[in-house]
Amino acid sequence: MKKILVVDDEKEICTFFSYLLKRKGYDVTTVQSGREALNIIAAEKFHLAMLDLKLPDSDGLTLLKKIKETNCRCQVIIMTGYSTVKSAISAMQNGALDYIEKPFDDIGELEQLIDHALSTTSYARDGDLLEMAAESGIILGENQQMLQLIGMARRIAAKNVTVLIQGETGTGKEVLARFIHNCSKRGVNPFIPINCAAISENLLESELFGYEKGAFTGANKDRKGFFEIASSGTLFLDEIGEASLSTQAKLLRVLETGEYIPVGGEKVRRTDSRIIAATNVILDEAVHNRAFRQDLFYRLDVLTLKIPPLRERPEDIPLYLDYFLRRFTEGKELGVRGFAPETVDILCAYEWPGNVRELINLVQKLVTVVDEPLLLPRHLPEKVKRRKNVDDITTNFDDSGNIAGIFEHDAGLWVDRLVE
Template identity: 55%
Template sequence: MKRILIIDDEFEVQNFFSFLLRNKGFDLSFASNKDEIDGCLACKPYQLALVDLKLPDTDGITILKDIKQRMPACKVVIMTGYSTVKSALEAIRLGADDYIEKPFDDITELELLIDKLLTSETSLDQDKALELAEQIGFVIGESQKMHHLLSLAYKVAQKNVTLLIEGETGTGKEVLARFIHEASSRLVHPFIGVNCGALTETLLESELFGHEKGAFTGATQLRKGFFEIASKGTLFLDEIGDASPSIQVKLLRILETREFMRVGSERHLHTDTRIIAASHIHLNEAVNQGKFREDLLYRLDVVKLHIPPLRERKEDIPFLAKYLLKRHAAQQLSFSSDAVHLMEQYGWPGNVRELSNVITRAITFADGETTIITPEYLSINLEISKHSPFPQAKQQEWVGNQEAKDIISLEQHLEKWKEGILSQWKSSGTIDLPSIMEQTKKLEQVVGTAFVKKALRETIGNRKEASRLLNISPRNLRYLLNEKGKDC
């Protein structure tokens, strides 16, 4: 028989669970204060505890720690009101398995949660989360921090709460937002992302709220905004810290009332979109500097998720590097131990995005030359990092290695070309023009390839951009790389 402990000081709540669970064959115990809790925990083991966050003489966080210390296998669900959801999320970080909000509006959902926690289904949640993350390209790696973030994101995805994602540039905030959308009940509805710092105030307002025909010059027809299009879905507001004061006011109103007006309209519209905001700056600091509204931050920061920078989870770097090789269909390549060590020591100010660019470039130059990616292939785009313990001279040496190799190779071909002409002249006093033309053609190929490689370095492996810089067609670029049958 499964034993469940209900900890709540409200008699109505205890009575509710007694009525809900008695007929299911569970052994129920109830406690409303610290002494009763201690007595229950000392009496018998429990498989599940439902714990109210606030009690007269203790709190849910303290009880959670006590239960996990005495009974590590006991599942714990925190019961909370909407105003204390943040504390409930802190409880999950400390080991709680889930949280539920009071009053309990969806009894069926509550029953399903209890049944799931009392069976082996909870062990499947992590597997489902990992599978979904892999499908959408949210690479977790090996670090405990990222696995904990994934578990937390998967749980809150199924709650109807506003989320704030903080993390440095390039950490993957939009990919995490898309993961949350795909893990929620809204996945069949639109996911729309907008960068609040990439648009002017007027254009951003029109994009978010829509406009009526004739609302301004150029508004030739009615246009629905993202809040209207993404209703019942998810709206991702990236770089929310860059939104103007006027836009911040309008966002505050829509978060409070779920109502908005199109530009040029006086009619209120309703939206049921879920808002996920993101910022690479700390919004608390922006509030202190007077750049962001404190009341808006309060509305956005119901649940905050923080993506750690790559330099704080270096154990993930080898895993990410192998994943990027696989994504580029370059499994024939591998990394030398020195290359892996360099990647682990570098500070990665651009985070996963920078790692992806560096490896894309390394693949471009290593393909056809070697099967082992060594430090000189990685050093193409590595800059001196304040986070890196490597000596500056050593890093600069790596940066120049590949370019030096190309110069030496070019000089060797030039010398061979000259020797061929001189040898013919000395031996016969004449020159075999067809032979010289053939050698010159080969030299042109070598020179052209050297310029192509240099252009590819400067464009992080972007072949179309390299073609533009060299003023040649992508087809000619492929020819110079001896890739006549490949596409750019």
Template identity: 50%
Template sequence: MSRLLIVDDEQEVRNFFAYLLRNKPIHLTVASNAAEANRLIQVGTYDAALLDLKLPDGTGLDILRLLKKVHPTCRVVLMTGYSTVKSALEAIRLGADDYIEKPFSDIDELERLIDSLLVPQPLGGHDDRLRIAKEAGLVIGTSHAMNELVSLAWKIARKNVTVLIEGETGCGKEVLARFLHLASMRRDEPFIEVNCGALTETLLESELFGHEKGSFTGALSLKRGLFEVASRGTLFLDEIGDATPSIQVKLLRVLETKSFLRVGGEHTLRTDARIIAASHVNLPHAVATGTFREDLLYRLDVVKLSIPPLRERRADIPLLARHLLDQNDGKNFSFSADALTLMHAYDWPGNIRELANVVKRALALADGDTFVLTSEYLPQALFPVAETAATYSDRSPSLPTVSSPVPQLDRELDTWKHMILTAWNQDGTVSLPEVLTHVKELERIVGEAFVKKALRETLGNRKKASEQLNISVRTLRYLLHEK
């Protein structure tokens, strides 16, 4: 028989659970305060516990800490009011499995939740999380911060709460938003993204709320807005920090009332879209400087997820590079150890987006069906930090440091120099045709090296590369051994 602990200071709540679970094979233990709960935890064992967040002599968080210490395998759910959802999320970070809001609106859902705590269900396990992450294009990797983030995102994905995603440009905010959508109960409904900083105020207003026919010049027909289209689905508001004050006011109204008007409309429309917002701007700072509404931030910041920048998860770079190669039809390609060393040492100010561009560039320059992408295929921006690659060798001893950005050319020049000087110092007969053949071979090697360097600098644009080298495209193709 399963053992369940209920901790709540309201007698009505304790009676409710006793009645709800009366016919289930559950040994129910109840406590009305933190002191009583702490005593019961020390003398008994429990498979699961439902803890009220606010108690007269303590908090559910304190009981959670003790439970996880004494009974690490006990599964815990926090019971909370809407105003204390943030504390419930802190409980999830401390190891709670879930939280539910009081008063309980769906008794069937509550009963299913209790059953899932006592009899683990196949859905929601670690394998499901990895499967949905892969579907969303999210590489979790080995970083502790990233694993903790995804664990929290997984637990709140099924909650109908607004989520604010923070992170530097290019760190994968849209991918995390898609993961939240796919892991939610709304996965079969639309996931729609709009960049609030990429559109003018008038166009953004029309996109979000729609417009009536004839409401402005060019409005030739009725247009449904994204709040209408995404109703029952997820609406991802990217770069929310760039929204104008007027748009911020209208967004606040939707978040507060779940209703809106089309541009030029007279009838109120309702939406059930789940809102996920993202910003690379520090929104509390924007509030302090007067460029973002404090009341809108309060409505958006129900759950905050902060994505670590790529420089704080360097160990994941090989995994991310492999993922990006596969995404760009580069399944037969791989990066060499020297290339990965440079990538490991670089700070990636553009984060994963910059890494994606580096991968695309390397593939554009590569030849053949199966190819190892060496450091020669990386952009010049990665080389200034090559000298400091040894700094990271302690963390990644399998990656050797790079002594030269063009090791192949260095070797060829050394070999050629040795051969010429040997011939020059040789007494007697010298085969000049053979020496001149080696000179021509060096000409070919040097020409090819300069062409590849120019192609790296022009992102593979052969016309620009040929102009940069003052040669024709035909000559460039010849130096690359192309017909």
């Protein structure tokens, strides 16, 4: 019989769980203090622990750590009030499976969560996750940090929390945002990307909030803004770090209250859109330099997902190379069949400043330009081979007929040719 521990200082919660879970055939133990919890954790092993985040003599995070130390296979669900969602999320980053907000208004969801927790040992490497990620265009390899990140994104997708995605250019911030959207109940509703750096300051307000007829010359009918179009969907605020201070102030207001007024309008409107923001600048530094509002940063920074750059996950590079090679050659009469192992070594050592986007572009160029079955080191552009740490690899293979020079030189032309 599956054993569940419930720790909550409210007696009613304990009684509720005893009743609910016993009826479902589980063996339930309830305790109301951190001290009792620690005693019982030391003495018994549980399959699942439901921990209140705030206890009079302790807290859920401390208990979580203790549980994971003594029995790492015990699943943990954190119970939290609205005000402590951020701590609950950090508990998830420390090994809790999930969190649920009190009061529980959907018992069905609670039961599902518990049944799920008891039926899995780990979300991390489940095939379903790889498939769901792939549907959004994310290919996952062996890198544990990436697997954890995507697992976390998937688990958090159903919650309405704001997500901040950080990562260098081309690391997949937008695909990750779409993945979160697709995994949530909002997936059937619109996903609206807005590039905060690209929209001019003047336009931004009417783009975001819409306008009413007569708001300004040329406004001859009402127009919906993104906050209305994305209501019940997801608004993706890309390059949020580039938003001007006055735009930041306007955004803060909607994020705090969910309310806004269209340009030229009087009536306040409400939006229920979920916000996912992305940035390739380190926002805490921008806050420090007063280029970014601290209050907006706190609003956005409930859950921050940092996508590691490609050079920090070289073990995934061979997988990406093969995947995109297949994708670009499938069904086409192209000569290229694969990468020579030495070529893969060089590409794994390259820094990839443009990350996955750069890798995709390179593979696409190579398969179009090279007409030999194997991609050899000599086919690679100079800048890729020029890396310090691959000098010894390249010298072994630096033979005649090097097309790298042409490659660099005519890259623009080729790209033009590739546009389908």
